[in-house]
Amino acid sequence: MNTLRHARYVLGENPVTALAFAGFFVLVLCAVFGPALAPYDPLASDTAQALTGPSAAHWFGTDQLGRDIFSRIVVAARLDLGIAVFSVALAFGVGALLGLAAGYYGGWIDRVVGRSVDTIMAFPLFVLAMGIVAALGNSVANIVFATAIINLPIYARLARAEANVRRHAGFVEAARLCGNSEARIVLAQLLPNIMPLMMVQVSLTLGYAILNAAGLSFIGLGVRPPTPEWGIMVAEGASFIVSGEWWVAFFPGIVLMAAVFCFNLMGDGLRDMVDPRRRT
Amino acid sequence: MMAGEALLAVEGLRKLFPVGKRAIWPRNRVPSFLHAVDGVSFAIGRGETVGLVGESGCGKSTLVRLIARLLDPSDGSIRFDGEEIGTVPARRFGLAPQRGQIQMVFQDATDSLNPHFTAFRAIADPLLRLRRLSGAALRARVAEVARLTGLSADLLGRYPHQLSGGQKARVGIARAIAVEPRLLILDEPTSALDVSVQVVILQLLQDLKRQLNLSYLFVSHDLNVVRLLCDRILVMYLGHIVESGPAGQVFAAPAHPYTQALLSAVPRPGASAGRSTRIGLPGEPRSPIDPAPQICPLYGRCGRASEACVASMPVLREIAAGQFAACHHPIADAVEPRLMAAG
Numbered sequence: 001m002n003t004l005r006h007a008r009y010v011l012g013e014n015p016v017t018a019l020a021f022a023g024f025f026v027l028v029l030c031a032v033f034g035p036a037l038a039p040y041d042p043l044a045s046d047t048a049q050a051l052t053g054p055s056a057a058h059w060f061g062t063d064q065l066g067r068d069i070f071s072r073i074v075v076a077a078r079l080d081l082g083i084a085v086f087s088v089a090l091a092f093g094v095g096a097l098l099g100l101a102a103g104y105y106g107g108w109i110d111r112v113v114g115r116s117v118d119t120i121m122a123f124p125l126f127v128l129a130m131g132i133v134a135a136l137g138n139s140v141a142n143i144v145f146a147t148a149i150i151n152l153p154i155y156a157r158l159a160r161a162e163a164n165v166r167r168h169a170g171f172v173e174a175a176r177l178c179g180n181s182e183a184r185i186v187l188a189q190l191l192p193n194i195m196p197l198m199m200v201q202v203s204l205t206l207g208y209a210i211l212n213a214a215g216l217s218f219i220g221l222g223v224r225p226p227t228p229e230w231g232i233m234v235a236e237g238a239s240f241i242v243s244g245e246w247w248v249a250f251f252p253g254i255v256l257m258a259a260v261f262c263f264n265l266m267g268d269g270l271r272d273m274v275d276p277r278r279r280t
Numbered sequence: 281m282m283a284g285e286a287l288l289a290v291e292g293l294r295k296l297f298p299v300g301k302r303a304i305w306p307r308n309r310v311p312s313f314l315h316a317v318d319g320v321s322f323a324i325g326r327g328e329t330v331g332l333v334g335e336s337g338c339g340k341s342t343l344v345r346l347i348a349r350l351l352d353p354s355d356g357s358i359r360f361d362g363e364e365i366g367t368v369p370a371r372r373f374g375l376a377p378q379r380g381q382i383q384m385v386f387q388d389a390t391d392s393l394n395p396h397f398t399a400f401r402a403i404a405d406p407l408l409r410l411r412r413l414s415g416a417a418l419r420a421r422v423a424e425v426a427r428l429t430g431l432s433a434d435l436l437g438r439y440p441h442q443l444s445g446g447q448k449a450r451v452g453i454a455r456a457i458a459v460e461p462r463l464l465i466l467d468e469p470t471s472a473l474d475v476s477v478q479v480v481i482l483q484l485l486q487d488l489k490r491q492l493n494l495s496y497l498f499v500s501h502d503l504n505v506v507r508l509l510c511d512r513i514l515v516m517y518l519g520h521i522v523e524s525g526p527a528g529q530v531f532a533a534p535a536h537p538y539t540q541a542l543l544s545a546v547p548r549p550g551a552s553a554g555r556s557t558r559i560g561l562p563g564e565p566r567s568p569i570d571p572a573p574q575i576c577p578l579y580g581r582c583g584r585a586s587e588a589c590v591a592s593m594p595v596l597r598e599i600a601a602g603q604f605a606a607c608h609h610p611i612a613d614a615v616e617p618r619l620m621a622a623g
Contacts, residue, residue, distance in 0.1 A: 169391055170386045170387075170388055170391035170392030171392055171394040171395075173345075173350055173386070174384075174386060174392045174393075174394075174405075174452075174455070175394070175405065176350055176370075176374065177348060177350070177379075177383060177406070177456075178405040178406035178409050178410065178455070179374040179375075179379050179380070179406060179410040180374065180409055181374060182371060184409075189394055192394075192396040193395065193396055276395065276439045276441075277395055277439065277441050279439065279442070
């Protein structure tokens with residue numbers, strides 16, 4: 001189809017973006033088939049093999065309980081990616097709707113949405129996420145929820161600004177002449193126009209969300225051990241760096257970094273794919 | 281002038297916009313209003329082309345948006361084909377049966393096309409919403425309208441940025457005529473186009489009018505175009521219609537001083553000594569914010585003004601057959617202006 005051909009064109013033109021998409025594809029593969037791909041059981045401890053360095057048998061070495069770090073990283077992709085994707089989807093959906101309504105209708109909706117978003121922005125965001133998880137309880141759903149709330153203001157503000165400059169555009173008046181309802185104008189005419197910018201934001205916040213989830217786990221507020229999760233693994237490995245067992249924290253850290261990097265690089269490609277003006 | 285009832289009849293139409301912040305305290309402060317359209321009455325007959333001219337900021341755009349039902353009037357009535365449509369809120373007019381019968385071609389074709397819709401999708405939009413067409417019937421109708429407006433089929437899959445200015449103008453026209461309107465409002469449809477393309481688009485509009493039996497309300501800055509295309513013209517100044525009449529007659533013998541000044545500003549080929557024939561209006565237009573209701577809007581810029589012009593607002597009255605002017609001292613009886621002032 002036309003859109004697919006355009007997507008292939010965008011990736012072909014931009015090798016860095018293609019690489020980022022390839023990395024994302026590997027992450028998704030790990031998330032879907034993680035337990036089947038992992039060479040070892042991520043929870044099985046083997047004290048005889050505790051804290052051995054990277055080798056042919058254990059590519060990324062083993063941790064203090066002798067668990068295979070590579071297997072744990074692969075299996076953790078599902079949880080980390082899941083938290084990031086669901087929280088960004090939630091922030092995107094709610095934020096875009098609130099922002100569009102505020103920017104298009106103005107008036108009291110704009111004031112209510114604007115002030116609420118300002119209130120969220122007034123907190124240090126990571127502390128706010130900590131507070132939400134601490135108050136609601138340590139569950140994956142609450143981490144998703146907290147991450148969505150701290151990302152919501154960006155989407156709401158972006159959508160509001162973009163909808164506001166277009167509310168008097170000629171094509172909006174034309175759409176009204178064509179008999180479109182107000183809701184349809186917002187969702188079918190305005191939303192596609194702000195998608196390119198929103199997609200860039202999605203890629204940025206995906207990386208941020210994964211860091212946030214890992215950060216919460218790192219300070220003990222997210223997922224609990226022994227569940228494999230990148231943030232916990234870095235936290236647990238951190239104490240071994242001084243004694244020379246660098247691989248315990250290094251490999252989950254580098255994968256975390258690569259994932260964030262990859263999401264950020266995807267942004268430009270995603271924008272070009274949803275923007276027909278990039279087509280020639 | 282026209283047989284039977286007019287297609288569109290506008291009576292005492294007003295649109296006031298509140299200016300400045302609403303006072304929270306003291307509550308009793310009287311709010312200010314900008315009188316964009318201030319008591320306008322006119323009619324458009326079936327098959328007629330009416331030109332609307334006036335300088336920037338005179339309320340032309342507001343007037344056409346009131347008629348196109350994109351804005352709610354503050355006062356007055358808009359009757360379309362005998363039915364009152366001014367009372368239906370603009371937000372709900374999309375469901376009114378008259379929605380498809382009044383359509384509009386916008387000034388800026390680029391701005392009026394959604395950059396994320398192909399030409400096909402743009403033309404299909406009114407058909408989807410107002411006609412509920414789909415599938416083969418939709419494709420057939422879009423193809424037919426595209427043929428009428430001279431758009432080749434391979435252009436329909438393109439996005440606006442892949443079309444030229446003239447092609448975008450054609451898409452805008454095709455979208456407007458897709459649902460077979462009876463009144464087409466043309467808001468300076470050619471002002472954003474090259475001169476060579478303008479001629480082609482104007483020719484297209486003329487052909488469409490004949491083929492589809494349309495009535496036009498043609499808004500333009502270009503007085504030469506108005507003279508060529510329009511049966512009748514309305515001259516607007518500061519929210520008021522100051523003169524109306526058959527285009528040829530108004531151009532040959534303007535009765536209102538403002539019309540005269542406006543027409544004298546039209547560049548004529550060959551008239552190198554044009555400067556001497558040009559009638560200037562000194563000063564700036566009066567403020568449209570809370571204007572005094574009894575003072576002629578042109579007062580202060582008009583060389584023919586007298587005490588009568590501040591004492592009572594002139595209303596449209598017939599100067600010659602079919603020609604109306606809102607002036608106490610119209611140019612037609614310029615021989616005895618003092619007599620008029622005394623009377």
